[in-house]
Amino acid sequence: MESEQIQPTLLFSILCDEVRREDNGKFMLIGLFETIGAPTFPASHPALYVMNCWCSGLGSFKQRTRIVAPDNTKLIEDKKTEFALSGLKAKHRIVARFNNIRFNTPGEYAVEVLLNNELKVRYPLVIEKVLPKKPE
Numbered sequence: 001m002e003s004e005q006i007q008p009t010l011l012f013s014i015l016c017d018e019v020r021r022e023d024n025g026k027f028m029l030i031g032l033f034e035t036i037g038a039p040t041f042p043a044s045h046p047a048l049y050v051m052n053c054w055c056s057g058l059g060s061f062k063q064r065t066r067i068v069a070p071d072n073t074k075l076i077e078d079k080k081t082e083f084a085l086s087g088l089k090a091k092h093r094i095v096a097r098f099n100n101i102r103f104n105t106p107g108e109y110a111v112e113v114l115l116n117n118e119l120k121v122r123y124p125l126v127i128e129k130v131l132p133k134k135p136e
Helices: none
Strands: 009-021 027-032 035-038 043-055 059-068 075-085 091-103 107-115 118-129
Touching: 009 091, 009 107, 009 118, 027 043, 035 043, 043 059, 043 075, 043 107, 059 091, 075 091
Parallel strands: 035 118
Antiparallel strands: 009 027, 009 043, 043 091, 059 075, 059 107, 107 118
């Protein structure tokens, strides 16, 4: 007999510069943002993190966190993770780290979170051209 599976809820998905875990188990999310500025293109961003938290589910699941180009056809990055929730009160946090992402053009990219290949959330990541800083 197959055990019952209940689809979890995505409690949150947060884009930030860094995630740290304290000795007490708490997470610190540093530098929350939704826009990256670059003076020239193509541009490279050294690191960004997406933290997702799943709850109210039961069973084993496959999560994908991906960054999609403005044309909605090209995946810039894709991170896959498997996890399990043993009870409806259980929570599971997944941290996806994206290193040295290359953005060819400015525009509205997207962060997407999928559960078992079903899109659960999509939100914008704006990449914009900014003027270079002038020396003081």
